[in-house]
Amino acid sequence: MKAIYLDKKNGHKSLILGDIPQPYPQEGEALIKVHATAIMPTEFRWIPTFNTPTGKPRPFPIVLSHEFSGTIAALGAGVTGFKVGESVYGLNDWFTNGAQAEYCVAPATALSHKPESLDHIQSAVTPISALTAWQGIFEKLKLQRGQSILIHGGAGAVGTFVVQLAHQSGAHVIATASSASMDFVRTLGADEVIDYQNTQFEDVVQDVATVFDGVGGDTLQRSWSVLKPGGKLVTIATESEGATDQRTRDAFMLVRADGSQLTEIAELIDAGELQVFVAGVFPLAGAREAYDRAQKGKLRGKIALRVME
Numbered sequence: 001m002k003a004i005y006l007d008k009k010n011g012h013k014s015l016i017l018g019d020i021p022q023p024y025p026q027e028g029e030a031l032i033k034v035h036a037t038a039i040m041p042t043e044f045r046w047i048p049t050f051n052t053p054t055g056k057p058r059p060f061p062i063v064l065s066h067e068f069s070g071t072i073a074a075l076g077a078g079v080t081g082f083k084v085g086e087s088v089y090g091l092n093d094w095f096t097n098g099a100q101a102e103y104c105v106a107p108a109t110a111l112s113h114k115p116e117s118l119d120h121i122q123s124a125v126t127p128i129s130a131l132t133a134w135q136g137i138f139e140k141l142k143l144q145r146g147q148s149i150l151i152h153g154g155a156g157a158v159g160t161f162v163v164q165l166a167h168q169s170g171a172h173v174i175a176t177a178s179s180a181s182m183d184f185v186r187t188l189g190a191d192e193v194i195d196y197q198n199t200q201f202e203d204v205v206q207d208v209a210t211v212f213d214g215v216g217g218d219t220l221q222r223s224w225s226v227l228k229p230g231g232k233l234v235t236i237a238t239e240s241e242g243a244t245d246q247r248t249r250d251a252f253m254l255v256r257a258d259g260s261q262l263t264e265i266a267e268l269i270d271a272g273e274l275q276v277f278v279a280g281v282f283p284l285a286g287a288r289e290a291y292d293r294a295q296k297g298k299l300r301g302k303i304a305l306r307v308m309e
């Protein structure tokens with residue numbers, strides 16, 4: 001099958017377009033004919049990208065991008081709830097080959113039927129960001145109606161979902177964004193937007209019940225002081241994963257695949273209650289250029305790769 005892959009441990013300039021063997025579904029898995037996927041520039045720094053769960057090097061070729069929208073091409077034994085030919089969106093395992101390819105395999109529990117109101121490009125940029133927002137807000141922060149939430153990176157791929165879901169939950173939403181994105185973040189439901197390039201958020205925000213940090217580093221460290229006593233903070237920033245201080249380790253969350261939550265997200269999208277933002281679309285063969293664009297930032301949403309023309 002046609003794929004974009006790495007044949008050595010390196011950055012996005014080393015991505016190769018070529019043919020690699022097609023995977024086949026094992027028990028409990030589905031084979032997906034990928035229509036579209038989405039990229040995450042930080043994936044080159046993730047542990048599972050180049051290592052097995054036991055820490056040994058993963059074999060090459062390695063295929064990136066673990067979220068997708070496509071159709072079911074085949075089902076492994078024991079899968080119920082899906083049929084060949086149905087349109088689905090979802091995630092596959094971080095330690096296996098991803099979706100920058102004509103086919104990938106995924107556990108059936110990590111899939112949902114695709115939102116009907118979205119095309120495959122819009123659907124492909126949704127799983128990781130929407131699930132991260134969902135799990136951060138509802139599982140980790142347990143955000144309640146009437147509580148305040150400070151969201152760092154409100155215009156980002158995850159941030160756009162966090163702002164919308166927090167607003168719908170009846171929270172008072174304060175988001176940070178670059179000056180060019182402030183109006184955009186207001187349209188998503190933020191009650192207050194802080195221009196992070198010109199204002200120190202701690203000068204204007206105090207005593208919030210919750211913080212959702214999508215930025216990390218100095219932004220994360222300065223956030224502890226704006227929490228009220230008993231307040232909760234979640235950080236998803238990749239650099240927080242390797243933190244040595246216990247407070248940051250406890251606050252870090254790694255998204256997990258969850259087909260049931262994807263179904264709830266699809267229902268919100270189809271009801272017009274959750275908007276999806278595609279920051280750009282590149283053909284599969286243009287993957288290197290897609291990463292170049294993503295690294296420049298100033299995006300609203302995520303960059304998709306069109307796998308099936």
Ligand SMILES: NC(=O)c1ccc[n+]([C@@H]2O[C@H](COP(=O)([O-])OP(=O)(O)OC[C@H]3O[C@@H](n4cnc5c(N)ncnc54)[C@H](OP(=O)(O)O)[C@@H]3O)[C@@H](O)[C@H]2O)c1
Nearest residue numbers: 042153155156157158176178196236238253254255297298
């Ligand atoms: N732990 C997990 O499970 C998980 C899941 C998904 C993502 N992540 C990670 O979470 C982070 C965010 O992901 P993403 O996909 O949303 O990235 P993204 O689309 O690049 O969004 C990041 C946003 O942060 C903004 N920003 C940059 N510096 C900022 C600052 N100092 N203060 C406030 N906002 C700032 C950027 O705005 P401008 O571009 O306008 O400057 C951008 O809108 C990444 O590190 C990603 O790898 C982790």
